[in-house]
Amino acid sequence: MLQKDKAGIQRSVQTLHKDGFLKIESDIEDKRKNMVSLTASGKFVCERIQTLAIGFNNQIMEHFSEEERKTFIGFLDRVITVIDK
Helix, strand or coil: CCCCCHHHHHHHHHHHHHCCCEEEEECCCCCCCEEEEECHHHHHHHHHHHHHHHHHHHHHHCCCCHHHHHHHHHHHHHHHHHHHC
């Protein structure tokens, strides 16, 4: 989905861990696995990004009628379908 290889994901996880946004713990049952979760800082940043994204979306969409919104979303859905192939 992110079009990143395993090593790239690992680097991203390590960077986010180092920066204090992720917590990495060993799985109790399987030591080969790690449990990755958000820290309080990570949750705060995610919530802030989500709030900003929703606000931005609302700011844009207020300039479209309901019919125009449906058409626009339909086009985006088609683009996603093409990308997923």
